Amino acid sequence: MSSDDDAHNSEPTSTSDFWADEAARRVAENDRPPVVKGGVSPSGVPHIGNFNEVLRGAFVVRALERRDDIEDEPRQVFTSDDRDPLRRVPDTVLSPEGELVELDAEERDELSEHLGKPYVDVPSPFADTAGAADTWAEHFASFLREDAERLEVPVEFVSNDEMYRAGDFDEAVRTALSKLETSRDVIARHQRTAGEDYVPFMPICAECGRITPTVTSVNIEDETVDYVCDDAELAGEYTVEGCGHRGTATFREGKLPWRFEWPAQWWTLNIGFEPFGKDHAEGSWESGVEIAEQVYGIEPPEPLVYEFFLVDGEKMSASAGNVYTVSGVLRYVEPSVLRYFFALDPKKQRDLSLADIHHLVNDFDRVEDAHYGREEAADETERLYAERVYEDLRAPSDNPTEHEPVRPPYTFAAMVGVAEDDEARLATLRRSGHLPDDPTEAQKRDALRRVELARNWALDYENQYAVRVLDETPDVSFDEETRAAFGELADVVESGASPDEIQNAVFESAREHDLDVGGFFSDGYQLFLGQESGPKLGPLLAALDRDFVVERLRDA
Numbered sequence: 001m002s003s004d005d006d007a008h009n010s011e012p013t014s015t016s017d018f019w020a021d022e023a024a025r026r027v028a029e030n031d032r033p034p035v036v037k038g039g040v041s042p043s044g045v046p047h048i049g050n051f052n053e054v055l056r057g058a059f060v061v062r063a064l065e066r067r068d069d070i071e072d073e074p075r076q077v078f079t080s081d082d083r084d085p086l087r088r089v090p091d092t093v094l095s096p097e098g099e100l101v102e103l104d105a106e107e108r109d110e111l112s113e114h115l116g117k118p119y120v121d122v123p124s125p126f127a128d129t130a131g132a133a134d135t136w137a138e139h140f141a142s143f144l145r146e147d148a149e150r151l152e153v154p155v156e157f158v159s160n161d162e163m164y165r166a167g168d169f170d171e172a173v174r175t176a177l178s179k180l181e182t183s184r185d186v187i188a189r190h191q192r193t194a195g196e197d198y199v200p201f202m203p204i205c206a207e208c209g210r211i212t213p214t215v216t217s218v219n220i221e222d223e224t225v226d227y228v229c230d231d232a233e234l235a236g237e238y239t240v241e242g243c244g245h246r247g248t249a250t251f252r253e254g255k256l257p258w259r260f261e262w263p264a265q266w267w268t269l270n271i272g273f274e275p276f277g278k279d280h281a282e283g284s285w286e287s288g289v290e291i292a293e294q295v296y297g298i299e300p301p302e303p304l305v306y307e308f309f310l311v312d313g314e315k316m317s318a319s320a321g322n323v324y325t326v327s328g329v330l331r332y333v334e335p336s337v338l339r340y341f342f343a344l345d346p347k348k349q350r351d352l353s354l355a356d357i358h359h360l361v362n363d364f365d366r367v368e369d370a371h372y373g374r375e376e377a378a379d380e381t382e383r384l385y386a387e388r389v390y391e392d393l394r395a396p397s398d399n400p401t402e403h404e405p406v407r408p409p410y411t412f413a414a415m416v417g418v419a420e421d422d423e424a425r426l427a428t429l430r431r432s433g434h435l436p437d438d439p440t441e442a443q444k445r446d447a448l449r450r451v452e453l454a455r456n457w458a459l460d461y462e463n464q465y466a467v468r469v470l471d472e473t474p475d476v477s478f479d480e481e482t483r484a485a486f487g488e489l490a491d492v493v494e495s496g497a498s499p500d501e502i503q504n505a506v507f508e509s510a511r512e513h514d515l516d517v518g519g520f521f522s523d524g525y526q527l528f529l530g531q532e533s534g535p536k537l538g539p540l541l542a543a544l545d546r547d548f549v550v551e552r553l554r555d556a
C-alpha cells in the first residue's frame, strides 16, 4: 500500500474488488470444485475472442490459488466441442501460417460435401500442406493450443470427440435417455422447436457420417438407439440432406444436443466455474442449469457472463475481414498487455483497435509504473490493478517477483526503431532516460522488444511514428534566424536533454529569435523528415542518434 493514501483522500482499495477474486469467493463459499472451464465449437476462424474464456478463466484459477480454504489444486480445462457438425461453409479460414485466406469455389464445393459431419471428420482445407493438421477440428485446436502456450496459460485442452469415444459421456447419455420425460419437459420450456418425440441424442449415421436428429427408439439396456438418417436442420438455418439409412448406434456413436452436452461436461469434468458470453446467458445457460439439477442431479458451476468486445468498433467477423488473432496482436504488444486487456472488468463492453493500441499499452504501462512505485496510481482502479492484479499479468517465465521490466513509452519506442541495430537503440534509450545506466540483460531484452513491437505497429499502420529520416541534409535554405535557433537547439540536444526538455527548447529558441513557433516546428520536420509535420518534435529528436541530430541541426 502506498504511503500517499492521504494525499488522495481516498479509501484503500480492497483486493476483493477484482472480479476474479469475487468469482473465486463464490466458488469457495458455494463449495464448488476448483475446476474452471471454457469451450468452443471449432467453427470459422480461431480468434482472440476465444481467449475471453481462456484468459478470464486463468485469472480465476490464480484467484483460487490465493485462497487458503480450497483443498484441491485449482485447474483449468477448455473443451473443443469438435463433435459438433459443420454447419456452413465459411468464406474465409485461417491458414497454418495464421493468415486470413478466402476459399475458392472448388475448395468451398469440396467442403460443402462434409456439411453435417462432425468437425473431427471434416478434412482441413490445408490437409495437403506439409506439417499441417489433417482435420478441421485439429487445425482449429492447434491455434488455440499454440496461443495458450504463447500466453503461458496452463490449460488442459479436452476433445469432446475423444471423450465420447472413450465412453466418458456414457453415463450422461444414459441418464438423459433414462429420464426421458424430465428431459423432454425441460427442453419444452426452452426450445419451442423440440417436438413431443424429442430424444436428447443425435447419432452419427453409419452410412454417410452425418449427425442425424431422428432417433426412432432407445434401448437403455444395450446402450443403443435406432435411427433413420433424415434431413437435418442445422442451427435452424441450413438443411442437410439425409441419406435415408436406418441403423443402430451406441451411446459413443453420436452426441448429446448442446443443451445437454454442456451440463454433461460440467458433470463429467467436475466443473465449478465457467465464464461464457451473453449469447449463452440468454439461451443454453438456463436450460443447462435445469438439466444439471433435474436430469443429472448436480449443481451447475458458478457462472460469469462476459460482454463480447468489439474490434475497431464492430463485431468481429471473419467474412468482413475484421478478425484479430492472438498471434496478430502479439506482433504489437507484449503478452502482459494482452493479459491486461482480459483482466479488465468483463461486464463492460470494450473496443479493441490495433490502430490505436498505444492507448492500451499506455494504460498497462501506468499500472506497471504504479506497481513498482515509479509513478503514483492515478485513481483507485489503477491502484487495484497495480497492487492486486499486476503480478497475474506477468507470464510465469517472466519471473515477476525478481525481474522489474523496462518498457520505454510505446510511441517513443516506435521512433527509436528508426535505428537499425540494437546497440544504437539501446544507446538512445539510455540517453533519453528510458533505460537504467547499468541494465540487466533481461531489461535490455524488454526494452529492445518494446522497440521492435512498437516499430511493427508504426510501420504496419503507417502512422506518424513510422518516421523515415532523411539520409542527407535536405536542399532547403533556412533564414539566418532559423539557422541560429537550430544551433541553440543543437546545444540543448548535445547537453543530453530529455525529450520534454528538447520540446521546451524548440519553443524557447523560436521565441528568442522572433520566429513563428509553428513555422519553426515545420522547419524542424523539413530538416529531418522532409515533410511539413510529424510526431512531437522533442521526443522525435531524442529518439534519434544524438550525434546525427546535432550535426544535422548545425548543418542546416
Ligand SMILES: [Zn+2]
Pocket (backbone or CB within 6 Å): 205, 206, 207, 208, 209, 210, 229, 242, 243, 244, 245
Ligand atoms: Zn446418412
